Amino acid sequence: MPREKATRNPLPDLPIRHSLAELRAALSRGHAILIAEPGSGKTTLVPLLLLDEAWLAGRRILMLEPRRPAARMAARRMAALLGEAVAERVGYQVRFERRIGARTRIEVLTEGLLLRRLQADPELQGVGLLIFDEFHERNLQGDLSLALSLDAVSGLRDDLRLLVMSATMDPAPLVSLMPATAVQAPGRQHPVTVVHSASDGDLHDPVPGCLRVLASAIAETRGDVLVFLPGRREIERMCAMAQERWGHELDVHTLYGDMRAAEQDAVLQGAGGRRRVILATDIAETSLTIEGVRAVVDSGLARKPVFDPHTGLTHLQTRWISKASATQRAGRAGRLGPGHCYRGWNNARQERLEDWTPAEIVQADLAPLVLELANWGVTSADGLRWLDPPPPAHWAQAVDLLQQLGAVDAGGRITAIGRRMARFPAHPRLAHVLAAATDPADQGLASDVAALMSERDPMRRGRNLGADLRDRLEALHAWRDKAPVAADIDHAALKQIDRVARQFLQLCARPAADGSASMNPARCLTLAYPDRVAMCTSSDGRRYLMRNGRAALLREADPLRGSPLLAVAAVDAGRQEGMIRLAAPIARGDFEDWFADQVCSRRELRWDPDRGDVIARQVRRLDALLLSDEAVALCAGDPLSGMLIEQIRRQGLAAFFRDPVGLRARVELMRAVHGDAQWPDFSDQGLLASIEQWLSPWLKDGEGARQLQRISLAEVLSAWLGWERKQALERELPTHFDTPAGTRRPIRYGLDGSAVLAVPLQEVLGLRAGPVVANGRVPLVLHLLSPAGRPLQVTADLAAFWAGAYGEVKKEMRGRYPKHYWPDDPAQARATRFSKRRMGRET
Secondary structure (H helix, E strand, O other): OOOOOOOOOOOOHHHHHHHHHHHHHEEEHOOOEEEEEEOOHHHHHHHHHHOOOOOOOOEEEEEEEEEEEHHHHHHHHHHHOOOOOOOOEEEEEEEOEEEEOOOOOOOEEHHEEEHHHHHHHHOOOEEEEEEEEEEHHHOOHHHHHHHHHHHHHHHHHOOEEEEEEEEOOHHHHHHOOOOOEEEEEEOOOEEEEEOOOOOOOOOOOOOHHHHHHHHHHHHHOEEEEEEEEHHHHHHHHHHHHHHHHHHHOEEEEEEEOOOOHHHHHHHHOOOOOOOOEEEHHHHHOOOOOOOEEEEEEEEEEEEEEEEEOOOOEEEEEEEOOHHHHHHHHHHHOOOOOOOEEEEEEOHHHHOOOOOOOOOHHHHHOHHHHHHHHHHHHOOOOOHOOOOOOOOOOHHHHHHHHHHOOOOOOOOOOHHHHHHHOOOOEEEEEEEHHHHHOOOHHHHHHHHHHHHHHHHOOOOOOOOOOOOOOOHHHHHHHHHHOOOOOOOOHHHHHHHHHHHHHHHHHHOOOOOOOOOOOOOOOHHHHHHHHHEEEEEEEEOOOOOEEEEEOOEEEEOOOOOOOEEEEEEEEOOOOOOOOOEEEEEEEEOOOHOHHHOOOOOOOEEEEEOOOOOOEEEEEEEEEOOOEEEEEEEOOOOOOOOOOOHHHHHHHHHHHHHHHOOOOOHHHHHHHHHHHHOOOOOOOOOOOHHHHOHHHHHHHOOOOOOOEEEEHHHHHHHHHHHHHHHHHHHHHHHHOEEEEEEOOOOOEEEEEOOOOOOOEEEEEHOOOOOOOOEEEEOOEEEEEEEOOOOOEEEEEEEOHHHHHHHHHHHHHHHHHHHHHHOOOOOOOOOOOOOOOOHHHHHHHHH
């Protein structure tokens, strides 16, 4: 039986008790995985029931929760079960709040705080058990915390136990990874009836559908109703609609991450009175028992950050949840009694949902993870054991960013400034700003900017938003001074920003004795986002090109429009040309000072299509940003050959050379006769493929396209053939044919493999068969001409022509050209190039 002698009240008899003996046995041997359905009591009972285990030996239990509200509520619930106040045997620590006392044995904290503790104390002295609750959420910090904990166990603390808990997760991969013993704890506390909609949900606008489903839930159930929506935007819309429709009979509440802790706790604990509708994000999906909830309305959607390693930008994406997540949400209705779950999608959609929620590590910005690992001493992803390894492309992008920020060196090892950055609970970009500040004034500004960047924008969405960071800073300073602040500024957001800024300021290093203020808002942003420095590239002042090569736009009426240079912090990554949401203007002088050692000045060679030639420019660049571009003269050593060859490839041989068709056709015919191995490919495709071999020796560096005009392609290709092949070509495929009449007629070779001899008919009299080339393998196609040079017959079989069609030709031509010789037996006649009278005189 569970040992409960230390509690003032007996612990409740929840389903998890039936699996407790098996769990204790597993943990006595090593690590364990507990799969227990929602409402089984795993979060609030398991830590209490393990406190007196012999292997724990009086040491503490750390229980990790993925969300701050869950950590607070879990600690309060466990303390209440013990009949104690929080901070006695059970305490918690979340950001901005620590309630842990000298007697505390169970500490509930968020995963980010565990990372800080592991970095400061890798052995976790005084800790005997680490519990990873709701691990199926698979957030980045949870995966990293488990990887570092396994590393600490294997290298420093083989007596430290790890317990991974989830309601909906396949335990097999974890069993192999840790390794561990899996314990299944079936049995829901209360049954939940699930009802699917007749029609599918709307991924782009779930509010109308959820409003209809909510009406059914209100009419068909009792108690409070918890509604899951993807984000704050949908929550605020639905809140207004629900209040208008049901405000006279029930209370409408909201629950999301940006709310103040006191407001969140009030919703979670319930206040009695009227029936409630609670509109929540997935913050309410796990660990929490919300008092009074008997029904759940689920949109089936969640909004998650998705990172693009190609752009370095993260954007929120609304997606369908997994089956596992849907099960978790439905379980919220059965925590206190039988419940109902109304799903805003049909059965067909249910079958198409993924089984499990994808791990954040496979789609997140890994810069925070890589910095944590570098601070831990790990420089490559394979240095730790992962449930899902980090994607190589995301890892490479993170390393590249950290190197640009100076946080890690070329080998991935953490630098001095990287260690300073690792002290801050912020993304490495913002931590870089904080670590770089050395003067008190700079530290104050850096803290304000980092807080503004990490929290919700205080400028409300309904306002015609400008992107200028300075407007936000002015609002923050006015709020602090209790000066009037515009009505459309979110005061609650300013209060949270101020709170975060104060925490950052406390963590800043003591100012240097010789420090002097050197920062302004733009400098802070360039320290955080050096890859997003942007230059205006359009005449209307809206379009900007960022240093990383990505384009972005300012809104039509933005006061920053037309600023020559911007430090861009936030840009919408969901469009081809994202919209700039937060930036600060950079003065030209500051830009030159800040990036002087990064600007590259060099001569560039380019192809000018207007001149049809290579030109030289002296340019100054900051990666994709072209700062200056001046024309200069070509130099003797300029490597132009490659550029000329590239242009010939692009535009074709005919754009630069007179085509020696005859030579090329003869070589192609020799290839056809003798095989490819003996003769080069003289087709357009073949010559372009081998252009470096035959043209490079004729090109001179320092000279542009004009030199091509002096080059004879026939001469170049002939030289490439070599003496032996040229001799063979002349023997087998001569350029002319000597007729029996003593004339010399050219042979026309075509790239289609043809060989044509155009000759007056009288000059081939006496030939019994037509002429052939290529050692008799290729007959010439004869174009037999009249005395006036007009074609009479085309044939490759002269003997057949003499014996057949010649008779008709003779009849017609004797009348038309009576002065010319038209013998009756052409195969036996004497060839001539003269008329009959001239033939007589010659005879």
